[in-house]
Amino acid sequence: MAHAISTRRSWLAGLFGLALAFGSFPATGPADAADAPVVVFAAASLKNALDEATAAWGKETGKTVKISYAGSNALAKQLESGAPADLFFSADLAWMDYAQKAGSIRPDTRVDLLRNAIVLIAPKDSTAALDLKPGVDLAKELGDGRLAMGNVDAVPAGKYGKAALTNLGAWEAVKDKVAQAENVRAALLLVARGEAPLGIVYASDAVSDASVKVVATFPADSHPPIVYPIARTKDSANEDAARLLVWLRSPAAKPFFEKQGFSVVGSEKKS
Structure with missing residues (x-):
């Protein structure tokens, strides 16, 4: 009892x-x-x-x-x-x-x-510039920083993000630089606060926070449809x-x- x-x-x-x-x-x-x-x-x-x-x-x-x-x-x-x-x-x-x-x-x-769509975001004053195509060197852009994402094994935005990075050939180089959050808004907050130089969130999340900007949008065919x-x-x-x-x-x-x-x-x- x-x-x-x-x-x-x-x-x-x-x-x-x-x-x-x-x-x-x-x-x-x-x-x-x-x-x-x-x-x-x-x-x-x-x-x-x-x-x-x-x-x-x-x-x-x-x-x-x-x-x-x-x-x-x-x-x-x-x-x-x-x-x-x-x-x-x-x-x-x-x-x-x-x-x-x-x-x-x-x-x-x-x-x-x-x-929805997934996008790569950065703090609004960032100078980051990337073309999200096969072979993109995201690890180089991150440097010593972390990539904010939802948990890649459970949170939908994290799963979509990992799928996209894998299809673009960038996952292996960045997987040890990922800061996994409990949900996509927590990942957004890490970038908004400047605690992560880049993050992967939904396009709708980027719209909701003026302290971040969209660096690039992931190709729709790089991940499963977001429904x-x-x-x-x-x-x-x-x-x-x-x-x-x-x-x-x-x-x-x-x-x-x-x-x-x-x-x-x-x-x-x-x-």
Whole structure:
């Protein structure tokens, strides 16, 4: 019994720490009251766009939305452990697949909503200049500095970044210079503070912070397509979550995402 209590306390402590870092969880389980907030677990890279979009929806409907931001990997595992949420908005397909296999979401509500790109960033006063093509010498540009990225084994932006660097033939030379962060916004912060001379983040992250600049954009064919799926969770009892999901897919939400550098699936310009 004591061991079980200790384990539960450890789990709750970890969950509370995540809430403090990226948002707030409700005091009870999944929303089941008519006026309860819609609880969203969302990838850290969505913060600016989703904050503005849900604020607009709230103003329109009078409803409240509570969002907890973190790496998609951390959120998927929290859902698997029973953390309460109504919607899961992932930064890649793999972690939504994970949540679906774990029985954490309702597959019939799942939809691919957004696309993004990954870029190489530097502090705004940097003179760094690189052409991201095969054979690029990124290690030389870094010198003794570090390359800020999301965790390359778990965080979607980190996985995309490693794939791109591998395809460009640059990974082996820089892998020991990588500063791996728990999510893409943490990687962005390392560059914004000047603690890393270069970083790999989403184009939407670069838009969100005026203290960094884009050095170059990774070729789209150097990494898997960057797709953001969203779904309602299996245990959600809040019907406002279904309404919010419909609204996020509507033309009304599109400007909030495009303003932050995302493109909406199905509405991309044809070349």
